[in-house]
Amino acid sequence: MAHIVMRDVQKRFGNVEVIPGASLEIKDNEFVVFVGPSGCGKSTLLRLLAGLEDLTAGAIEIDGERVDHLSPSRRGLAMVFQSYALYPHMTVRENMSYALRVARTPKAEVEAKVREAAEILQLTEYLDRKPKALSGGQRQRVAIGRAIVRDPKVFLFDEPLSNLDAKLRVQMRIEITKLHRRLKATMIYVTHDQIEAMTMADKIVVLNEGRIEQMGAPLDLYNDPDNKFVAGFIGSPAMNFFDGTVTARDDAALTVELSDKTKVVYPCANPGQAGVGDAVTLGVRPENFHFDGGDEPAIKGEVYAVERLGGETYLYLQSTAGHETVVHAVGDHEVAVGDQVAVNFNPARNHLFDPQGRTIR
Amino acid sequence: MQTAKQKNSSLDRVLIQIFLIGNAIIMLYPILMMALSGFKTNAEIFTRPFGMPSSFNLDNFKVIWTQTDVPRYLINSAIVTGFSVLFLLVMGTMAAYALSRYRWRGSIMVSLFFLSGLMLPLRLAIIPLFIQLKAMGLTDNPLGLIAIYTAMSLPATVFILTGFLRSLPAELEDSARIDGASELRIMVQIMTPLISPALVIAGIYNAVPIWNDFFFPLIFIQSPEWKTLAQGLTQFFGEYSINYGVLYAGLTLAALPIVVIFIAQSRRFIAGMTAGAIK
Ligand SMILES: Nc1ncnc2c1ncn2[C@@H]1O[C@H](COP(=O)(O)OP(=O)(O)OP(=O)(O)O)[C@@H](O)[C@H]1O
Numbered sequence: 001m002a003h004i005v006m007r008d009v010q011k012r013f014g015n016v017e018v019i020p021g022a023s024l025e026i027k028d029n030e031f032v033v034f035v036g037p038s039g040c041g042k043s044t045l046l047r048l049l050a051g052l053e054d055l056t057a058g059a060i061e062i063d064g065e066r067v068d069h070l071s072p073s074r075r076g077l078a079m080v081f082q083s084y085a086l087y088p089h090m091t092v093r094e095n096m097s098y099a100l101r102v103a104r105t106p107k108a109e110v111e112a113k114v115r116e117a118a119e120i121l122q123l124t125e126y127l128d129r130k131p132k133a134l135s136g137g138q139r140q141r142v143a144i145g146r147a148i149v150r151d152p153k154v155f156l157f158d159e160p161l162s163n164l165d166a167k168l169r170v171q172m173r174i175e176i177t178k179l180h181r182r183l184k185a186t187m188i189y190v191t192h193d194q195i196e197a198m199t200m201a202d203k204i205v206v207l208n209e210g211r212i213e214q215m216g217a218p219l220d221l222y223n224d225p226d227n228k229f230v231a232g233f234i235g236s237p238a239m240n241f242f243d244g245t246v247t248a249r250d251d252a253a254l255t256v257e258l259s260d261k262t263k264v265v266y267p268c269a270n271p272g273q274a275g276v277g278d279a280v281t282l283g284v285r286p287e288n289f290h291f292d293g294g295d296e297p298a299i300k301g302e303v304y305a306v307e308r309l310g311g312e313t314y315l316y317l318q319s320t321a322g323h324e325t326v327v328h329a330v331g332d333h334e335v336a337v338g339d340q341v342a343v344n345f346n347p348a349r350n351h352l353f354d355p356q357g358r359t360i361r
Numbered sequence: 362m363q364t365a366k367q368k369n370s371s372l373d374r375v376l377i378q379i380f381l382i383g384n385a386i387i388m389l390y391p392i393l394m395m396a397l398s399g400f401k402t403n404a405e406i407f408t409r410p411f412g413m414p415s416s417f418n419l420d421n422f423k424v425i426w427t428q429t430d431v432p433r434y435l436i437n438s439a440i441v442t443g444f445s446v447l448f449l450l451v452m453g454t455m456a457a458y459a460l461s462r463y464r465w466r467g468s469i470m471v472s473l474f475f476l477s478g479l480m481l482p483l484r485l486a487i488i489p490l491f492i493q494l495k496a497m498g499l500t501d502n503p504l505g506l507i508a509i510y511t512a513m514s515l516p517a518t519v520f521i522l523t524g525f526l527r528s529l530p531a532e533l534e535d536s537a538r539i540d541g542a543s544e545l546r547i548m549v550q551i552m553t554p555l556i557s558p559a560l561v562i563a564g565i566y567n568a569v570p571i572w573n574d575f576f577f578p579l580i581f582i583q584s585p586e587w588k589t590l591a592q593g594l595t596q597f598f599g600e601y602s603i604n605y606g607v608l609y610a611g612l613t614l615a616a617l618p619i620v621v622i623f624i625a626q627s628r629r630f631i632a633g634m635t636a637g638a639i640k
């Protein structure tokens with residue numbers, strides 16, 4: 001049970017404005033993922049919520065109650081850190097029970113809660129070990145266990161899986177999703193990893209320089225980004241961008257001429273957002289390219305790298321207009337470095353951005 | 362190629378071992394001679410100064426224990442050194458913690474103040490110190506010695522401990538805060554246990570000169586019942602200058618406590634000394 005509202009939250013460190021103002025609402029039981037480039041303020045936002053940093057301005061409410069003046073432990077949330085932050089001189093049991101012991105919980109209750117959390121996380125046989133004697137994945141689970149034991153309303157995760165190897169990361173990703181379903185708690189999760197963001201989130205919040213660029217369901221952000229930043233950030237490999245100029249406009253489409261003179265007719269509902277002569281950017285996802293497009297517009301270029309994986313093929317082109325272009329095609333294609341190729345795309349499935357970087361819809 | 366390299370490195374190892382063993386012998390030999398001589402009679406010391414004692418009987422030690430004031434001096438030294446080390450560790454940890462874990466106005470001034478204490482020999486200020494202690498009624502009183510030793514050792518202690526405390530990750534603190542621990546509890550239960558090697562280093566580093574100090578007791582202590590070992594031993598030297606066996610036994614007893622403490626804590630001491638080296 002936790003409904004979180006952040007109202008125009010601001011944070012300044014001395015003269016550096018890290019969060020110029022962010023407003024955000026998180027529903028009960030929601031799994032929210034914060035993504036954004038390094039240094040954009042994801043951790044800071046999380047720490048503000050946790051109470052580890054003081055707000056410069058704004059308000060934070062949990063279940064309708066102002067919490068921004070409360071100490072971290074009284075906000076009813078738990079945090080899992082990237083470095084795990086386990087207490088090295090305590091055993092797993094002591095680590096997991098520390099918060100309860102600080103709160104003077106009766107011994108029997110502490111023991112029961114620790115046992116239950118240890119069972120969920122398969123840590124029972126390690127309870128008497130020190131963190132030093134655990135593997136990375138086990139330490140991660142202890143860190144999560146430490147959070148579970150407190151029965152928090154909200155779980156905060158700051159890049160919890162980034163120190164694990166790829167295989168373990170996949171495994172823990174699934175564990176955390178399962179945990180979310182089982183505990184029915186609100187979870188806020190910071191990550192750099194596209195796959196984690198896309199697969200775990202009910203809602204993704206894209207941050208850039210301390211500002212919220214867009215929030216929404218993962219596929220909504222993927223299919224319908226609000227602006228060029230979100231379009232370039234969500235999706236891997238990233239969207240290709242081509243510079244162009246609007247050469248004609250009617251009431252349902254814009255005609256854009258790319259710098260290599262390719263003409264693209266872009267259907268849209270509000271063509272009025274750009275005028276003839278405006279410099280615009282066309283965004284094409286690597287997976288929207290294909291080889292047999294008939295009379296669809298095409299990007300031509302020379303292949304400078306190929307990755308043939310059998311089931312899929314990645315091509316890296318230097319386009320004739322000088323753009324580095326990534327193509328992700330299904331199936332195997334016999335292409336070699338140095339080949340001249342033309343890849344087609346369907347204009348209706350792409351995105352066009354006005355000079356300010358906003359999506360023209 | 363590789364075997365040549367390995368051979369080379371094992372030769373290096375042997376040379377280093379020889380050097381270290383030689384060094385250990387040079388360091389330990391005088392101590393060993395002192396301890397062995399404590400078991401000899403006067404005659405034995407003169408006939409076979411470097412030989413083994415004929416028997417390991419405790420006659421000399423018995424003389425010290427029953428006929429001299431050395432036991433009292435030992436107890437006095439233990440009290441003075443023990444409390445000094447206790448106070449300097451408690452106060453040093455708190456000061457170092459404030460300096461290393463919090464940012465506050467004036468923290469740089471305070472740390473410079475501590476640093477300046479490292480450069481200032483307290484002995485130069487002996488006259489004002491004497492006047493001050495006299496005014497406070499702490500002359501001829503072990504409390505005065507404890508106060509001086511604690512103050513004198515704080516700069517080095519704070520210096521050693523800040524280095525260690527700074528190296529602890531901030532996320533540990535954050536984690537404990539979220540777990541509901543108060544600042545005092547975080548210091549006592551989370552952070553301080555993690556710098557126990559540094560506490561051992563600071564403790565031993567300060568305990569040895571305090572235990573051996575001759576200067577301050579000489580000036581501040583007159584009553585025989587409060588004399589410390591270093592001071593008391595000089596008197597004992599005079600009385601037993603003809604009985605070297607007893608003299609050596611007394612010296613051995615004087616050195617023993619520190620040696621025992623060091624051996625007991627040596628693992629932590631070494632862990633602390635090499636803490637920077639291995640990541
Ligand atoms: N205590 C601080 N004092 C001054 N500046 C800070 C402080 N903490 C963070 N910053 C600055 O705030 C900005 C955002 O930092 P933050 O740690 O929130 O980024 P992040 O999005 O979590 O990045 P990453 O993905 O690398 O973890 C950075 O530019 C950082 O330098």
Ligand SMILES: [Mg+2]
Pocket residue numbers: 042043044158
């Ligand atoms: Mg971060």
